[in-house]
Amino acid sequence: MTAPIxxxxxxxxxxxxxxxxxxxxxxxxxxxxxxxxxxLEQVVREAGLDPADASRVRLIAADVLDIDRLRTEAHALLRTWGCPQVVIANAGISHGVDLSHPDDLDVAAHIMDVNWKAALATLAPFIAPMQARGSGALVGIASVAGVRGLPGHAAYCASKAALVRSLESLRVELRSSGVKVVTLSPGYVATPMTEGNRFRMPFLMPPAAFAQRALSAIDAGRAYITIPWPMGVLSKLLHSVPRALFDPFAGRHGRKARKAPSPP
Structure with a gap:
C-alpha cells in the first residue's frame, strides 16, 4: 500500500x-x-492486474456528471488510501452540433458539462490535500480543438478552450504550492471518439504512444503540451493565422457528425 496512486x-x-x-x-x-x-474490469485485466485486487485497484462505476458521487468517492479514497500523486480528468465526449436545430442546444450544454464542469469537479477534491502535502499533479485532457473554432464543433471547441483557461488559472493559483497543473492537448488519437470522423486527421497516433508521451509530460510537470509535437506546431500556426485566412480554411474542414437523435 505504499505504491503511488x-x-x-x-x-x-x-x-x-x-x-x-x-x-x-x-x-x-x-x-x-x-x-x-x-x-473497467477488462481494462484492468488487459493491464495485467486482477480487478479483485483491492490493494492495487479501485474501480468506480459512475457518471462523472454525478458530482456528489465524485466528491463522496474522493473523500473515501483520501480516508483509506490517501491522496493520489496524480489525478487525471480525462472523461470527455465529442458530438457535432448544428445550432439551427433547437435540440442541439441541449447537446451543446451536455458537452460543456462533461468536458468542462465534470473535469473541474474531478480535480477539485484533491486541491487542498495536495497543497497540504506540498506535491502532486492535477492533469486535464484538453484538445487542439480548443485553439480555434471548427465547423460543427461549437460546443466541443468551446468546452476544451474553457478547460484550458480554467487549468491555466488553477496553475497560476498553485504556482508556489508544489502542486503541478498539467494541460495535455492531444491531436488526433485513434480512439472510439475519433473513429467516426469523416475528415482527414493528420498525425493520427495510437493511444499507447500518446500515453507514454503523456506520462513523460506529467513527470516533468509540463504546464501545457500538445501531443504529438507536429500537431503542436500546426496548432500554433492556426492560433496566429488572421481570421481572413483562417475562416475559409476552416470552412473546408469536414464537419463532425451530429449526435443521433434519441428514439421517441
Missing part, C-alpha cells in the same frame, strides 16, 4: 485505458472511474 476518469477506453495500462506497468495503484463496470 493515480486517479483517472474516462478509463474504460481510448486514451483513458492507455493511461491506465501505462501507470499499471509502472506499479502504481489505480483508481479508475467510468460508467461501464465491465469495461
Amino acid at each position: 493515480v486517479l483517472l476518469t474516462g478509463a474504460s477506453s481510448g486514451i483513458g485505458a492507455a493511461l491506465a495500462a501505462a501507470y499499471a506497468a509502472r506499479g502504481w495503484r489505480l483508481v479508475l472511474i467510468a460508467r461501464r463496470a465491465e469495461r
Whole structure:
C-alpha cells in the first residue's frame, strides 16, 4: 500500500485505458472511474492486474456528471488510501452540433458539462490535500480543438478552450504550492471518439504512444503540451493565422457528425 496512486476518469477506453495500462506497468495503484463496470474490469485485466485486487485497484462505476458521487468517492479514497500523486480528468465526449436545430442546444450544454464542469469537479477534491502535502499533479485532457473554432464543433471547441483557461488559472493559483497543473492537448488519437470522423486527421497516433508521451509530460510537470509535437506546431500556426485566412480554411474542414437523435 505504499505504491503511488493515480486517479483517472474516462478509463474504460481510448486514451483513458492507455493511461491506465501505462501507470499499471509502472506499479502504481489505480483508481479508475467510468460508467461501464465491465469495461473497467477488462481494462484492468488487459493491464495485467486482477480487478479483485483491492490493494492495487479501485474501480468506480459512475457518471462523472454525478458530482456528489465524485466528491463522496474522493473523500473515501483520501480516508483509506490517501491522496493520489496524480489525478487525471480525462472523461470527455465529442458530438457535432448544428445550432439551427433547437435540440442541439441541449447537446451543446451536455458537452460543456462533461468536458468542462465534470473535469473541474474531478480535480477539485484533491486541491487542498495536495497543497497540504506540498506535491502532486492535477492533469486535464484538453484538445487542439480548443485553439480555434471548427465547423460543427461549437460546443466541443468551446468546452476544451474553457478547460484550458480554467487549468491555466488553477496553475497560476498553485504556482508556489508544489502542486503541478498539467494541460495535455492531444491531436488526433485513434480512439472510439475519433473513429467516426469523416475528415482527414493528420498525425493520427495510437493511444499507447500518446500515453507514454503523456506520462513523460506529467513527470516533468509540463504546464501545457500538445501531443504529438507536429500537431503542436500546426496548432500554433492556426492560433496566429488572421481570421481572413483562417475562416475559409476552416470552412473546408469536414464537419463532425451530429449526435443521433434519441428514439421517441
